[in-house]
Amino acid sequence: MRIVAKFGGTSVADGDRINRAADSIAAAVEAGHEVAVVVSAMGGTTDVLLDEMKFDATEADRAEIVSMGERTSVRMLKGALEARGIDAEFLEPGRDNWPIITDEYGEVDVDVTRARAEDCAESMANGVVPVITGFLAEDHDGTITTLGRGGSDTTAVMLGNYMAADEVVIVTDVEGVMTGDPNVVEGARNVGEITVDELRNLSFRGAEVVAPSALTYKTGDLEVRVVHHQHGDLLTGGTNIEGEFENLIDLQERELACITVAGRSIRNQPGVLSRLSATLSEAGINVETNSSGLDSITFYVDCEDAKEAETVLHERVVEDEILSSVTLEEGIAVVRVAGGELQDKSGAVNNVLGPLAEEHIYIHDVVTSATSISVFVDWEERERALELLRDVF
Known part of the structure; x- marks a missing residue:
């Protein structure tokens, strides 16, 4: 050996x-x-x-x-x-x-x-x-x-x-x-x-x-x-x-919906994300991913689960004085770029978002990890976004 x-x-x-x-x-x-x-x-x-x-x-x-x-x-x-x-x-x-x-x-x-x-x-x-x-x-x-x-x-x-x-x-x-x-x-x-x-x-x-x-x-x-x-x-x-890293650009086949829960200074309130996630889990709803801002938390779920997710989260909003409102937006797709060398390269996120911006594709959200970048776009734009990123990478 x-x-x-x-x-x-x-x-x-x-x-x-x-x-x-x-x-x-x-x-x-x-x-x-x-x-x-x-x-x-x-x-x-x-x-x-x-x-x-x-x-x-x-x-x-x-x-x-x-x-x-x-x-x-x-x-x-x-x-x-x-x-x-x-x-x-x-x-x-x-x-x-x-x-x-x-x-x-x-x-x-x-x-x-x-x-x-x-x-x-x-x-x-x-x-x-x-x-x-x-x-x-x-x-x-x-x-x-x-x-x-x-x-x-x-x-x-x-x-x-x-x-x-x-x-x-x-x-x-x-x-x-x-x-x-x-x-x-x-x-x-x-x-x-x-x-x-x-x-x-x-x-x-x-x-x-x-x-x-x-x-x-x-x-x-x-x-x-x-x-x-x-x-x-x-x-x-x-x-x-x-294992080994695989460079991959893929399009999630299922249409997603994003559900946003708003509340004042949510980021500074311990346990809010846990309570909302538990509510969806108890309803048997899988969360594709989530993102957060100072005053909001967004969950991405399958479109077929969207109405139920909105309903159960609304019940939680009504019960929780920290939270103020929930809203639903359907028709979202996610394109993922993943690869072993992605984070070793400066400007990696810009390299993903730049071509989409040049083609005036609206970006709903961007979620990154150490080895991947997920870009959320309109469902109707999904194939064009996928093609653009494949041309780049």
Whole structure:
């Protein structure tokens, strides 16, 4: 099996942890597996380097300076592996066999990087363990660049993809994906499996497990697993991340209605959304989605449920002194744009809404998540809106 193992900063924070990392790599190699290693800067090193730049450094100088954290880590881990009889080499920008190349826009040059990653995989097949600096890249002129926040995760999953690896193992300071933040909630436990879409949504909303940018490189055939550095085993445990992102533009086939409940400063009134949602649930009415403003909450439901939904919500409005009125609008369609790279691109929402605005298609509402944008338009305009967005994406 071909494995790419990524060790985060806390996993190589000191000599003892570097030794533990080396032991786990050596065990995998001795079990007959091909292993490549991606290493972050030793815990806290990058922050120290950034804090000590008491001057206006150019982007090129900043990249060179912060790269010293990763450059030190790969040398330390390579040395630890050699001490265990493992044939290892460290790879960093500037070396002939460095794999990750960016273009003039700072984006990864896929063709060149893939070819270099395949060369790296050949050395793995010959028993060599490449120890690669995470986070860093190099442009065609040899200038050091970086892959941005979470760049070491991105390095690992990208190379796992381009090397045709069987699995990427993210070694970090959490017990895989947890049901909640163990520092905040009691009884948090490990989640054995989670989909890439679920994790990406959590990552964009603050969960620091795997960088969202890394997940865009995951394919259905590439296994990705998150384990704690204390586990000491690259081959078992942790949380499996399943599936892959699919770029999709689709039109909901059923006609929707929107029901808006108004009330003064609803957003500042705890429990209003819960009470209204419970009212619809008790009536057996499914909510497609909802949106809210300062003084209103809107529910989108199937048109066939619209009259009943309006009736039961009106009953709740009459009973609740916070609420003032309910209104119903039918004939609405929803077009969804979803994709793994959607939120990595600046202006993603504008790219969706712009073509519709240019064609004077009225937009009733826009609801976004970490991986999708839902646009609500008139039912009669649904096919035209779908065609326009397919042309763009």
